[in-house]
Amino acid sequence: xxxxxxxxxxxxxxxxxxxxxxxxxxxxxxxxxxxxxxxxxxxxxxxxxxxxxxxxxxxxxxxxxxxxxxxxxxxxxxxxxxxxxxxxxxxxxxxxxxxxxxxxxxxxxxxxxxxxxxxxxxxxxxxxxxxxxxxxxxxxxxxxxxxxxxxxxxxxxxxxxxxxxxxxxxxxxxxxxxxxxxxxxxxxxxxxxxxxxxxxxxxxxxxxxxxxxxxxxxxxxxxxxxxxxxxxxxxxxxxxxxxxxxxxxxx
Amino acid sequence: xxxxxxxxxxxxxxxxxxxxxxxxxxxxxxxxxxxxxxxxxxxxxxxxxxxxxxxxxxxxxxxxxxxxxxxxxxxxxxxxxxxxxxxxxxxxxxxxxxxxxxxxxxxxxxxxxxxxxxxxxxxxxxxxxxxxxxxxxxxxxxxxxxxxxxxxxxxxxxxxxxxxxxxxxxxxxxxxxxxxxxxxxxxxxxxxxxxxxxxxxxxxxxxxxxxxxxxxxxxxxxxxxxxxxxxxxxxxxxxxxxxxxxxxxxxxxxxxxxxxxxxxxxxxxxxxxxxxxxxxxxxxxxxxxxxxxxxxxxxxxxxxxxxxxxxxxxxxxxxxxxxxxxxxxxxxxxxxxxxxxxxxxxxxxxxxxxxxxxxxxxxxxxxxxxxxxxxxxxxxxxxxxxxxxxxxxxxxxxxxxxxxxxxxxxxxxxxxxxxxxxxxxxxxxxxxxxxxxxxxxxxxxxxxxxxxxxxxxxxxxxxxxxxxxxxxxxxxxxxxxxxxxxxxxxxxxxxxxxxxxxxxxxxxxxxxxxxxxxxxxxxxxxxxxxxxxxxxxxxxxxxxxxxxxxxx
Ligand SMILES: Cc1cc2nc3c(=O)[nH]c(=O)nc-3n(C[C@H](O)[C@H](O)[C@H](O)COP(=O)(O)OP(=O)(O)OC[C@H]3O[C@@H](n4cnc5c(N)ncnc54)[C@H](O)[C@@H]3O)c2cc1C
Ligand code: SF4
Ligand code: SF4
Ligand code: FES
Numbered sequence: 001x002x003x004x005x006x007x008x009x010x011x012x013x014x015x016x017x018x019x020x021x022x023x024x025x026x027x028x029x030x031x032x033x034x035x036x037x038x039x040x041x042x043x044x045x046x047x048x049x050x051x052x053x054x055x056x057x058x059x060x061x062x063x064x065x066x067x068x069x070x071x072x073x074x075x076x077x078x079x080x081x082x083x084x085x086x087x088x089x090x091x092x093x094x095x096x097x098x099x100x101x102x103x104x105x106x107x108x109x110x111x112x113x114x115x116x117x118x119x120x121x122x123x124x125x126x127x128x129x130x131x132x133x134x135x136x137x138x139x140x141x142x143x144x145x146x147x148x149x150x151x152x153x154x155x156x157x158x159x160x161x162x163x164x165x166x167x168x169x170x171x172x173x174x175x176x177x178x179x180x181x182x183x184x185x186x187x188x189x190x191x192x193x194x195x196x197x198x199x200x201x202x203x204x205x206x207x208x209x210x211x212x213x214x215x216x217x218x219x220x221x222x223x224x225x226x227x228x229x230x231x232x233x234x235x236x237x238x239x240x241x242x243x244x245x246x247x248x249x250x251x
Numbered sequence: 252x253x254x255x256x257x258x259x260x261x262x263x264x265x266x267x268x269x270x271x272x273x274x275x276x277x278x279x280x281x282x283x284x285x286x287x288x289x290x291x292x293x294x295x296x297x298x299x300x301x302x303x304x305x306x307x308x309x310x311x312x313x314x315x316x317x318x319x320x321x322x323x324x325x326x327x328x329x330x331x332x333x334x335x336x337x338x339x340x341x342x343x344x345x346x347x348x349x350x351x352x353x354x355x356x357x358x359x360x361x362x363x364x365x366x367x368x369x370x371x372x373x374x375x376x377x378x379x380x381x382x383x384x385x386x387x388x389x390x391x392x393x394x395x396x397x398x399x400x401x402x403x404x405x406x407x408x409x410x411x412x413x414x415x416x417x418x419x420x421x422x423x424x425x426x427x428x429x430x431x432x433x434x435x436x437x438x439x440x441x442x443x444x445x446x447x448x449x450x451x452x453x454x455x456x457x458x459x460x461x462x463x464x465x466x467x468x469x470x471x472x473x474x475x476x477x478x479x480x481x482x483x484x485x486x487x488x489x490x491x492x493x494x495x496x497x498x499x500x501x502x503x504x505x506x507x508x509x510x511x512x513x514x515x516x517x518x519x520x521x522x523x524x525x526x527x528x529x530x531x532x533x534x535x536x537x538x539x540x541x542x543x544x545x546x547x548x549x550x551x552x553x554x555x556x557x558x559x560x561x562x563x564x565x566x567x568x569x570x571x572x573x574x575x576x577x578x579x580x581x582x583x584x585x586x587x588x589x590x591x592x593x594x595x596x597x598x599x600x601x602x603x604x605x606x607x608x609x610x611x612x613x614x615x616x617x618x619x620x621x622x623x624x625x626x627x628x629x630x631x632x633x634x635x636x637x638x639x640x641x642x643x644x645x646x647x648x649x650x651x652x653x654x655x656x657x658x659x660x661x662x663x664x665x666x667x668x669x670x671x672x673x674x675x676x677x678x679x680x681x682x683x684x685x686x687x688x689x690x691x692x693x694x695x696x697x698x699x700x701x702x703x704x705x706x707x708x709x710x711x712x713x714x715x716x717x718x719x720x721x722x723x724x725x726x727x728x729x730x731x732x733x734x735x736x737x738x739x740x741x742x743x744x745x746x747x748x749x750x751x752x753x754x755x756x757x758x759x760x761x762x763x764x765x766x767x768x769x770x771x772x773x774x775x776x777x778x779x780x781x782x783x784x785x786x787x788x789x790x791x792x793x794x795x796x797x798x799x800x801x802x803x
Contacts, residue, residue, distance in 0.1 A: 007632045008303050012546020014644045018590045019543040021790045045642075047588050056795030058787070060519045061497060064386025065552045067592050068673060069477055072386050092676055094588060113489040116444055148672065168446060173474060173668050176481065195485050199444030202482070208441055209454045215400040215434040224406045228431065231410055232423040243415035244289075246464040249403065 022046070022054050031097040048075055048090035048101060062105035068092040071177035074147075077101035087145045087179045107178030109189040114196070121204040123162025130193050133160060135186040142180035142190055148173050152180045152190050159197055164205065167197035260586075260679035265687075268638055271610035272648050272685050279604055279612050280656055286615040287622060295625040298633065300545045300690075301575050312771040314569040314708070321576055323542040327561050330781035331772060332765045333501050339515060341504070341760045344528045348377035348493070349751045350744075351514060351529035353500045354559065355380045356387035357476070357736035358716025358743075359535030360483050363492050365744025371751060373492045377527065379516055381499035381536075381554045381786065385484055388537050388552050388717060389736060392476025393595035393669060394460065395468035396737075397730035398433035401457060404465045406430045413731060416462040416619050417696075417724020420572060425722045428703040429731065432738040437469060439737075445482045447471055459600035460729035462619035468730045473595055473669045476733060498525065499558065499786050503532070503566045503712075504760045511566055511712040512758035519786070530755050531711055531747040534559045535740065538695035538717040541788040544576050547692040548591025558784035559718035563699045566764050569708040571720040572697025577727055580605075580623040582691025584646030586677045591691040594670060596620075596729050598649060601666065602657040606648040606685065607636035613647075621726050624690035631689065638687055646687040655682055694732065696723050705743030711758065713747055715739040 012019070017026060022043055029044035035052055042051040049063060064072035073090035080098030090103060112129035119125050126133050133156065142152035151170050158166035171194035180190040218224065234242075258266045287295065296302055307319050310328055320328070350366050352359045355378045363378050378384065399409040409430040414421050437455075440447065448456040448470050460468040471478035487494070497519045504513040504526075513528040536559030540551025549555070560570060581594040599605070599616040605623075607613050607630050614626040630647050631637030637645040655662050663671055663682045674681045697720035705713040716736040723731060789796075 007298065007628065008300060008305065008545055010632065011300075011628075014642070015546060015548050015590065017642070018548045018587070019546055021792055021796075023793050045587050050588075050790070053790040054792035054795070056791050056799065058789075058791055059553070060787070061382070063553050064382055065391050067391060067550075067552075067589070069391045069474075069669070070383075070386050070552070072383055092673075094677075111485075111488055113491060115489065117442075172446070172472065172478075173672070175477065195481060198446060199482060199485060202444035202446040203442065206449055206453055208438065209400075209449070211402055211454060212400045212434060212437055212441075214402070216438050219406070219431060219434060224431070227405075227407050228410070228427055231407055232427050236419050239411065239414050239419055242411050243419075246408075246411065246415075249465045 022050070031095055033095050034100040036102050037100065042095060044095065046095055048088070048093050048095055049073055051095045052090070062103045063091065066091045069175060071175035072105065074104045074107070074177045074179055075101055076104060087147060089147045089177065092147065104178070104182065107181060109178065109181050109192065111192045112196070116199050116203050119200065121164070121200055125196065125200060126159045126193060129196060130189065132186060132188050133193060136160065136188060137186055139185060141183045141185065145179040145183040147177060147179060148175060150174060155194055156188065156190055159193055164197055164201040167194060168201040171198060257678070259684065260674070260677055261684070262641055265638065268608060269684060271608070272606050272650055275606070275610035276650065276653065279606070279650070280653065282612060284612045284615050286618060292622050295622060295629055298628045299621050299625040300547065300578060301621070306545050307574065311775045311777065313564055314567065318574065320573045321544045323544045324539065324557060324560070324573055326781060327557055327783040327785065328564055329772065329777050330779060330783035331769060332565060333782050333784065334515065335765065335769060339524065339762065341526060341762070343526060344760070345525040346377055346527045347757065348527070348529050349375040350377070350531050350533065350747050351527055352376065352378045352533045352535060353514065354534065354536035354718070355384040355494065356389035356535060356537050356716060357480055357483065357733060358740040359533065360480070360487050361737045361740030362533045362535060362715055362744040363487055364483065364490070365741040366748045367490060367492060369745050369748035371748045373490050376492050377529070378492060378494045379498050379500065380494070380496045381519070381558070383496050384494055385480060386552060386554060388555060389476050389480045389733070391550070391552060391593070392479070392733045393473045393593060394597045395458065395470035395475050395730045396479070396733045397460060397463070397467050397728070398437045398469060398734065399430060399465070399467055400434040400437060400455070401465070401467065404467055408465055409433065409467065412463045413728055414724070416728040417726050419724065421724035422721035424703050425701060428742065429722050429735060429738050432741070433734055436734060436737045436741070440479060440482070443482050443486055445471065445478055458597055459617060461596050461617045461623065462728045468597070468600070470597065472665070473597065473667045479733060500562060501784065501786070502762065502765060503562050504762065505566050505764045506758040507761040507763035509567065510710040510758050513760050526760065528757050528760055530757050531713065531750050533705070533713045533715060533743045533747060534563060534699065534718055535715045536718050540692050543788070544692055547578060547690065548582060549692040550579060550582060550591060550593040551692070554787065556785050556788060557695070558786060559714070560698055561784045563707065563712065563714070565768050566709055566712065568712060569700045570698060571700040572725055573720065575696045575725040576692065577620060577694035577696050578624045578690040579693035580620055580627055580690050581649055581688040583686065584644050584689040585640045585687040587640070587642050588677065589673060590644065592673070593691065593693070594649060594686065594688055598651060598654065598667065598670065602654045603649050603651045604653055605688070606650050608638050609636060619726060619728070627688070627690055640687065644689065646689040648685040649688045650685045651681040652683055652685065694727055696725055696727055701739070703742065704746040705739050706746065713743040715743040
């Protein structure tokens with residue numbers, strides 16, 4: 001018994017810097033960063049997000065998933081002695097010595113409203129809802145800003161040509177962080193355009209799988225009702241037996 | 252500044268250890284480690300954080316008094332309400348929607364759409380969020396969603412797999428609703444324009460999920476939740492349903508009896524509160540990963556702090572199955588920047604094998620999660636065959652290069668862009684090298700007890716999604732929770748709409764329930780400074796915290 005307990009304690013102990021915040025005395029390597037211009041010494045192992053927390057910031061905005069999925073922690077930074085403005089997600093970017101950074105937790109962008117059931121699956125949809133798309137200069141600034149390394153300009157160009165498949169394919173991993181839109185000289189909101197393109201592609205390109213249609217119909221027709229009535233009142237030992245007797249589909 | 256030397260993302264000593272994995276890889280290629288027997292499972296489960304001694308205690312007040320829960324959860328139930336000593340003016344109502352939804356993950360957002368589909372006007376719905384709309388567990392789901400829609404599959408099989416996974420504690424009528432609605436939900440997602448992986452002939456690609464007998468996992472690459480959620484949110488926004496962000500609920504309001512009548516929202520930036528009066532309230536606040544139960548890292552988003560369970564309990568709702576916690580076997584254990592983050596189960600279902608320090612496969616890769624996780628703990632802390640990271644964490648290898656050996660080159664880039672990208676950022680190429688994994692706190696199995704229509708034991712209060720309890724019993728199967736959010740989000744939306752249409756008037760707004768709650772705490776002799784819900788976890792550096800003072 002004692003051993004199990006100590007296993008749990010050992011696990012908790014090993015993880016404590018991630019679960020309770022970092023303690024300076026555990027840290028060997030340090031870097032200096034500038035959060036909105038002010039200097040802080042922070043552990044070298046941290047991300048921008050955890051470094052800001054280390055420095056004392058309690059986030060109430062500018063963070064969501066903490067794992068690169070939600071697009072809330074949009075950040076721009078520049079390194080000391082370098083003129084180049086860089087972009088990244090605070091939760092996914094390791095701090096580097098001499099980083100000057102600021103978060104952009106909100107992007108004031110307009111999204112069009114539409115009912116995809118009533119829209120035409122044609123290139124005109126992009127010009128109808130986002131006419132500014134025509135102003136794309138092919139400057140590729142958006143692509144350079146994208147923290148997901150997507151070919152943003154390419155999917156915008158694909159939208160202009162009505163190539164829905166390419167829009168869907170190239171933009172699929174978009175986390176809607178807004179960095180492309182902020183940098184775009186033509187005020188195009190790439191990620192909303194991509195969203196529209198993907199939904200149209202998803203809705204109209206592939207017919208619904210036959211096996212799904214069949215199953216939905218079977219359920220509507222009540223085909224499984226008897227079986228289900230029976231199983232929900234099955235006793236535990238009966239269920240255990242059924243569970244043990246399951247045959248695994250072959251790979 | 253001297254730093255450790257890295258070779259393709261790993262420190263030298265780990266690089267050495269990887270050679271052992273490489274040496275056995277081709278031998279393991281066609282090998283599947285046998286699954287554990289019933290006895291073997293029981294034995295190894297003793298190491299699971301849920302069953303290892305300690306970590307739990309009895310709840311001493313409320314409808315679930317006497318039942319056991321994780322200490323971290325019971326601590327929150329046995330805490331004083333946040334607003335206890337605050338002077339709250341309930342006489343002015345700021346918002347009066349017909350339907351109030353608290354928490355906009357997949358569950359809450361789906362509920363809004365289906366309330367709207369069922370005849371409640373957009374303007375009569377209000378969706379409220381603690382952070383942004385979408386800063387949620389939903390957007391992070393990687394692996395997929397279950398639905399029994401292939402011809403060799405059946406609702407019954409889905410039901411039995413889920414029951415067995417849940418240790419037969421699942422609520423039968425609720426589980427029935429889950430499996431029966433699942434194909435319909437897939438159909439709905441397609442109609443909304445979600446892009447779900449397809450075979451060349453147009454059929455869904457369906458993969459294995461741990462603990463299932465049939466391949467029934469539907470994915471959108473490894474961004475399943477992102478795709479499902481952003482499509483649903485886009486539809487929500489297109490319908491102009493009112494939505495407010497950065498306004499967590501800090502307490503529900505009741506009529507003083509058994510009915511929930513509204514809520515207190517709190518502007519997390521300015522501190523101002525707002526009063527909402529609603530005829531029906533849907534609680535969809537998600538789970539509790541950020542409580543770091545038993546000190547485990549977590550896969551969950553920043554706001555997963557158990558608020559919904561606490562709020563509902565204050566109002567008198569009954570909970571169930573809160574005693575078990577799901578740990579996902581494959582959380583990242585290296586590098587430190589991503590510790591605890593999820594490496595989807597689909598990696599294993601497409602061929603990646605767990606391997607120990609000596610390069611040996613030691614477990615059937617697709618045991619139910621609690622079993623799989625326990626074997627990792629055994630390998631690391633009992634058999635001492637784990638790998639120790641530079642920061643002292645332990646883990647086992649997940650041999651990802653096998654995925655491409657089995658499925659062909661280029662497969663990882665196509666099927667796991669998110670995973671690949673996450674490790675690329677730290678110079679690790681998961682196509683060529685294994686990754687280090689250890690169990691991570693993943694899912695709140697139980698929660699507020701619900702009916703098949705999302706109703707709770709209180710009038711006027713519905714629940715949907717991870718905050719609810721019953722459908723998954725004591726352990727959820729992969730792919731069943733994104734499903735659950737949409738099935739019961741939809742049902743809660745429909746059910747609240749019906750309730751509204753039955754001509755219900757709004758109830759009076761009181762905080763009587765919190766007064767009663769405080770009395771119960773006092774009677775039970777609970778003296779503590781703890782307050783709940785906690786809203787956000789605390790990660791500020793200890794040095795900075797030690798010198799912080801409040802002035803404004
Ligand atoms: C990394 C990861 C991977 C996963 N992968 C899968 C998978 O492959 N398949 C699967 O089926 N499931 C998966 N899951 C589980 C599944 O994603 C979640 O259980 C599910 O999406 C929960 O949805 P929800 O709507 O109930 O809660 P959430 O999506 O968490 O949404 C709850 C929302 O409520 C908000 N909230 C919380 N408290 C308050 C408050 N006090 N006031 C107002 N708002 C509040 C939160 O901020 C959040 O926005 C995964 C989970 C994680 C974390
Ligand atoms: S395409 Fe734009 S919004 Fe999407 S991830 Fe890239 S920069 Fe962010
Ligand atoms: S930044 Fe704007 S103008 Fe430049 S390529 Fe991208 S979309 Fe076109
Ligand atoms: S917090 Fe979600 S992407 Fe960084």
